[in-house]
Amino acid sequence: MQSVLFVKQHMEKRWVYNHEATPEAVNQLAESLKISTTLADILCQRGICTFEEAKAFFRPSLHDLHDPFLMKDMQRAVDRLAEALHRSEKILVYGDYDVDGTTSVALMYSFLQQFTQPGQIEYYIPDRYKEGYGVSTQGIDYAKAEGFTLIISLDCGIKSADKVAYASSLGIDFIICDHHLPDEDVPQAVAVLDPKQVDCLYPYKELSGCGVGFKLAQAFCVQQGIPQEEAFKLLDLLVVSIAADIVPITGENRVLAYYGLQLINGPSPTRPGLAALQELAGITAEMDITSIVFGFAPRINAAGRMGDAKRSVKMLLAQTKEEAFQMADIINESNKERRDKDSNITKEALQMIAEDDFLKNANSTVLYKENWHKGVIGIVASRCIDHYYRPTIILTHSNGKASGSARSVHGFNVHNAIESCSDLLDQFGGHMYAAGLTLPIENVPAFRKRFEEVVSSTITEDQKIPQIEIDGRINLNQITRNFFNIVKQMEPFGPGNMKPVFVSECVYDTGAVRVVGDSHLKLRLTQDGFYDIDAIGFGFGDYFKYISKGIPFDVCYTVEENEFRGNVTLQLRIRDIRMMK
Template identity: 65%
Template sequence: MEKRWIRKSSPDPANVRQLADALRVNEAIISLLCQRGVCTFEEAKAYFRPSLADLPNPLLMRDMDRAVQRLTHALHAGEKVLVFGDYDVDGTTSVAVVYSYLRQFFGPERIDYYIPDRYKEGYGVSDAGIDYAAEHGYALIIALDCGVKAVEKVGDATAKGVDFIICDHHLPGESLPQAVAVLDPKRADCPYPFKELSGCGVGFKLMQAFTQAQGLSEAPLYELLDLVAVSIAADIVPIYGENRILAYHGLRLLNDPERPQRPGLDALRELAGLRFGLNISSLVFGFAPRINAAGRMGDAKRSVAMLLAETKEDAIARAGVVDKTNQERRGFDTSITKEALEMIENDSRLLNARSTVLYKEDWHKGVVGIVASRCLDKYYRPTIILTQSNGKATGSARSVAGFDVHQAIEECADLLEQFGGHMYAAGLTLAVENVPAFQKKFEQIVASRILPEQLIPPVEIDSELQLTDITNGFYRLLSQMEPFGPGNPNPVFESRGVYAAPDSARIVGNSHLKVALTQDGYHVVDAIGFGLGEYYDRMQQGEPFSVCYNVEMNEYRGVRTLQLRLKDIRWE
């Protein structure tokens, strides 16, 4: 697929030189920092050494004082608390953080957790969850990663004598639930300085405020940042500001071989074949799919139980179940993706559309979001995959860079029963008979608004390098810019006038390109391009070309060497 190379503007050279002199760091690295808004010595210090002391005061969040007062009352009044969370990674890690931390105060007999069944109860606060709380004597529910739109459900709970503290990070609706407290940085009236916390991050801030109110040290709470880091990675929230601090320290915990590791996460590490040296990508591709699989294919409580496991033996057993579930998920994912792509390829109308909206009643609800992502990878355009559940059409949406799919779905609200999400990912439910009308209206909205260039995948290039610039010392400085992720992406570099070293290019794994690159006749650097095998034949002809890539360290049989991970290739 053709890609759109977007070269970022270069920062002011005078600013770069000034900061490089102050930090005594390579100007190429300083240029990257300035592009990310890190332009002063103090900003660079905070960037390279994120400090827990710089976390904003949790009481700056609207309703936080009310939430702490209600939770403290529950503690001293002998009330029971139910920790309620969504079934995805953000929700289950949220539950693990809040439940495990509060259990030391309330004791196991006065606190429990509840994850709704994806298929019987659907997303968010559920009638079944409220009924469970009321019937079992829970006076307070702490809702995590959900609840900000549950106006009617919270009203029903109040009528049954159950109070709510909501910890959410999704965009609120026109009105807020009448809960004791609604903690959400995205509330229009919330002065909290950082708006992009994960749901788990909001739950962590509640625990931080509660700890401060009890006059206790926050050190034990910081031991839970490994779970917070997993939520940040999996929920694709921006990794700058407070999220960068939380992710940085969470990864330090995960990568400390001298520290007793959380048994559940350690078991996941082994199952994924990962070693110490985890980064955000490790969590996204190694941890998140396995944690998510339990909720996608059945009972997400299995993931929470794994995260809460206290012994290695228990964790390994529970992680094995979760991993088996993930293997089952992969089977559905592969077969449904194949079917969805065939539907597009065999229908000229779908093939030439500006959006993809597919519906099939027997597709597995738990993998429609993954299938939407796979279809977007193949046909780069806003994509919605729907299936039938409980008599309704329900599904997930994914979008392309710069196009707000949530807004486009909102403009179809007259055809929907429920929807929610973000600019690039959303969920929706509608009557089955409304699917054709929705497909037509959504396509009209997308076609009228999306720009032609938004239908071409972008590759944002930070700067140009000569291959001779790529040294072990350069990589060491580059790696100090981690954790990488949205908002602080792994830098992409461009090198022009490169050649394939003689007899170095080969195809590996059916479609991947492995090659050694050379420039100006010397300095060979190994490179790999996943899915770029189509360029092999032309590369053999000895023509110069340009590449854009990330710089990484490859380890094979204990030997570490620099490697370029190619993102695209262009002939000059």
């Protein structure tokens, strides 16, 4: 089993160089900003080509946020919310069970609490296994039984036309705050806030669900004459949703993420729940998008995957350190349980592939086992792709059916491939890189065969090889403290603004190379016989036998800081190695 995991760790990767900008634009920007042409080229590649664009990029301002009333139905939403508060109506804040949903609920609930009486406002998170994704009939029935007359749905609702109609028949109004693509049948709610609606003129289309909720809070402040700082206090929750939901860190999201991180990293963080989570995750450095994705998101998600997502909301809303740690401890235990299941199921899945000649050589992976935990199969699909890079579907038994999650590889539309097999399915949904599906158990073998045929006939050779996008070639002697400081100012990094990746050619180790920990490579690299710099390659230990002989190689990496015993130095984090022939 170990050999399977190790061999697949360093499958061949394609190095794809981003298109260089025109020399004229690069030189002009480099001169106006007094930076190197290498860094100016990276900025131009990202659409930042003028001094003014660079100023907005490097110095994000809350003044750059768009007017929330540009969003379709915003005025109607604010008017209905104001009416409900004025008439002391009961309001139910309803959200999905993932990170975007739970942070959305925590944001909206904590914002509205200051304008409501005790018992006037509650929150509701559907049970992942009993109610499924989105607005549920059970949730609406609960609202009716408890006397709620307004539901604000967050990160869901845009595809719930039938449920919204049902609520309306019971005398319950809906304000929908969503960011998913709408169907043709848009719900007949009092207000539908979703910038992806075809007729919505809002300038920025890539907000998270929590981001749409934030815009409602911002609009309410504007209309009611409340300082917008009351909404800005919630940006620590919003940046968690932006990071976890993998939305682009561009435009308005970049501004929101920048100030959200400032709140989390401030001298006195105001949200005990996030501080508790940071401590339990063992994060001592300054939080960034990556540490939220790997430190916060799995723990917040684990509550919904392994039990009750309301626990995440309780933690995020905690007022005291004691209450926050109590909830964070429970969530952390859920995450440990999730990790154990995820690890065990991944091992089983990889073993199934390794022992089956058809699966081993196929262009796709479809696996079914009835006792796998439904809450982690999406994660398992992603883990399988790390070892067998191809579209992957993991299925398990759920309510008498085979139900599962699909994940894809760069450039391949897994949703379209599943749609080609729709006659074998009960239901499916999703997008290019991730989807969910349900089918009769007896159809699994036929589905596996058909899905493999569809993938084999449509996937390209390039799509079968993982790629690394490279921003430019540089020499090691260009990596100075000043160079790094400018790269660091390009944060926060994430989709649409990834940490720059560089290639240096014909480098070699100075004789310091060694294997540390669990097959990690520690080196000191040099080029042309002068200027050397530390480098770390996690999981690259199998290259030791070549590098230790002094064989030169090309290296692909990002630049980072390394702190050891109070001494801070620059080092390269290796992404890939190509030995020279």
